[in-house]
Amino acid sequence: MKSIFKKILAVLAPFILSYNLQADEQSELKSRFLNKIDEIIVIVENKNITKEQRNADIVKSISPMFDFELMAKLSLGSTWKELSASDAKRFVELYVERMKQSYSAKIDAYEGEKVEINKIQQPKSNRMAFFTDLVGKEEKLEIVYKFHKPSQSIQGKEDWLVYDVEILGVSILKTDRAQFKEFLRTKSIGELMDALAKQS
Amino acid sequence: MRSVYFAFAITFVITLTGCSSKSVEKPSEVAIEQESGDFNGELEGFADEFEVEEVYDPFSGYNRAMTTFNDKAYEYAIKPVAEGYKWVLHEDIRESVDNFFKNLYFPMRFVNNVLQGKMRNAAEESVRFVVNSTAGVLGLFDVAKKYCELEPHNEDFGQTLGFYGVGSGPHIVLPLLGPSNLRDLIGMYPDSYLSPLDYTERNYDTLTDTPAEYLGAKTLEKVNYVSLNIDWYDDIKRDAVDLYPYLRDMYEQYRDKQIKE
Numbered sequence: 274m275k276s277i278f279k280k281i282l283a284v285l286a287p288f289i290l291s292y293n294l295q296a297d298e299q300s301e302l303k304s305r306f307l308n309k310i311d312e313i314i315v316i317v318e319n320k321n322i323t324k325e326q327r328n329a330d331i332v333k334s335i336s337p338m339f340d341f342e343l344m345a346k347l348s349l350g351s352t353w354k355e356l357s358a359s360d361a362k363r364f365v366e367l368y369v370e371r372m373k374q375s376y377s378a379k380i381d382a383y384e385g386e387k388v389e390i391n392k393i394q395q396p397k398s399n400r401m402a403f404f405t406d407l408v409g410k411e412e413k414l415e416i417v418y419k420f421h422k423p424s425q426s427i428q429g430k431e432d433w434l435v436y437d438v439e440i441l442g443v444s445i446l447k448t449d450r451a452q453f454k455e456f457l458r459t460k461s462i463g464e465l466m467d468a469l470a471k472q473s
Numbered sequence: 474m475r476s477v478y479f480a481f482a483i484t485f486v487i488t489l490t491g492c493s494s495k496s497v498e499k500p501s502e503v504a505i506e507q508e509s510g511d512f513n514g515e516l517e518g519f520a521d522e523f524e525v526e527e528v529y530d531p532f533s534g535y536n537r538a539m540t541t542f543n544d545k546a547y548e549y550a551i552k553p554v555a556e557g558y559k560w561v562l563h564e565d566i567r568e569s570v571d572n573f574f575k576n577l578y579f580p581m582r583f584v585n586n587v588l589q590g591k592m593r594n595a596a597e598e599s600v601r602f603v604v605n606s607t608a609g610v611l612g613l614f615d616v617a618k619k620y621c622e623l624e625p626h627n628e629d630f631g632q633t634l635g636f637y638g639v640g641s642g643p644h645i646v647l648p649l650l651g652p653s654n655l656r657d658l659i660g661m662y663p664d665s666y667l668s669p670l671d672y673t674e675r676n677y678d679t680l681t682d683t684p685a686e687y688l689g690a691k692t693l694e695k696v697n698y699v700s701l702n703i704d705w706y707d708d709i710k711r712d713a714v715d716l717y718p719y720l721r722d723m724y725e726q727y728r729d730k731q732i733k734e
Binding site: 343346347350353371375378379382399411413421436441442443444445446447448449450451452453455456465468469472 | 516518519523528568624701704708711712713714715718719722723726727729730731
């Protein structure tokens with residue numbers, strides 16, 4: 274009888290432990306995330322500063338939580354490995370700049386919506402997904418933030434970083450991957466970079 | 474036996490501290506060590522997640538041309554008209570017009586919810602229709618949402634087909650209506666029979682009798698909708714390096730999600 278208890282316990286203990294570890298990580302990231310949103314709302318609602326200044330402040334605030342560099346690499350799929358070192362560097366710079374501009378513009382369109390976290394999933398120990406609703410006056414917008422935890426922390430960045438955002442089921446990264454892939458079928462990486470440069 | 478209790482007590486204590494504080498350095502180190510195993514080359518870990526399923530696209534030439542046409546039509550016709558309309562009518566009125574049209578499509582939502590076995594949603598749709606058509610003055614006000622917290626459950630026949638495993642088929646861009654695919658295009662036919670906005674011969678009254686009236690009503694619906702979401706298309710468009718595949722993929726991803734819900 275004794276040994277059965279011991280065995281059961283031995284089997285369960287790691288689960289209980291890891292479950293708690295996960296719950297702990299999740300609640301910590303959740304509070305960071307909510308703090309970040311509050312921080313951004315303060316910036317967006319400050320109409321005393323110029324739009325440019327607001328955008329710059331938004332970028333400064335969100336950058337530590339977003340892994341734009343990883344997104345740039347992932348957006349190219351297998352092509353990424355074929356780039357020369359200088360192209361790779363320039364592509365990442367352009368992509369990151371475009372993302373920052375696009376994000377800050379979208380966030381600046383904020384009009385009193387509320388962010389509610391509905392569900393947190395942790396499919397792997399180093400992946401987490403926040404299912405949120407952006408609740409506006411008329412409609413709700415379902416937005417999923419996907420975080421990953423790099424094995425080594427990156428300087429100037431937080432532990433958990435957003436690597437993809439899904440709006441109403443549309444993944445920003447997937448969409449970019451598809452359009453870049455199609456673009457590169459007939460055009461060069463140089464042309465793609467020129468197109469990206471025009472957007473930011 | 475005592476040792477078991479002891480072990481349990483320890484687990485319990487660790488569990489509790491795990492909840493309340495960050496003093497569990499040891500286990501988190503273990504977790505990181507486990508991770509680094511599958512983190513050789515940071516990109517490998519993401520490979521499966523972003524495997525892009527190619528959209529079946531035999532009509533890409535036509536689709537591309539139609540996307541350009543729609544884009545220009547939006548920029549030079551629909552948007553300016555919607556802007557003028559927006560300037561004339563107060564937002565509350567435009568929202569009521571939007572509610573009115575949405576309320577009309579209740580039969581479509583109801584039938585498709587039932588066909589997918591979503592009885593609870595079908596029932597909620599029914600309550601919404603009754604409440605909004607009466608207390609909400611012919612659907613002009615969405616009182617069901619405001620006071621009863623009943624959200625709409627959008628389902629159309631394209632989603633019903635997808636629910637039963639019908640694939641999307643080739644992607645097709647429709648004139649003025651935008652991205653679609655064969656499945657959703659076929660789905661529009663039964664849905665039109667469930668819409669009170671139609672001009673074909675029916676054994677009951679519809680709101681429009683002639684194609685001209687139908688087109689007028691549909692145009693009003695579209696212009697009104699655009700006026701409420703005037704920057705929406707431009708916001709989406711700014712991230713496109715190539716508009717057609719960009720919109721095509723967004724549409725297919727969006728529909729896949731709607732079907733899964």
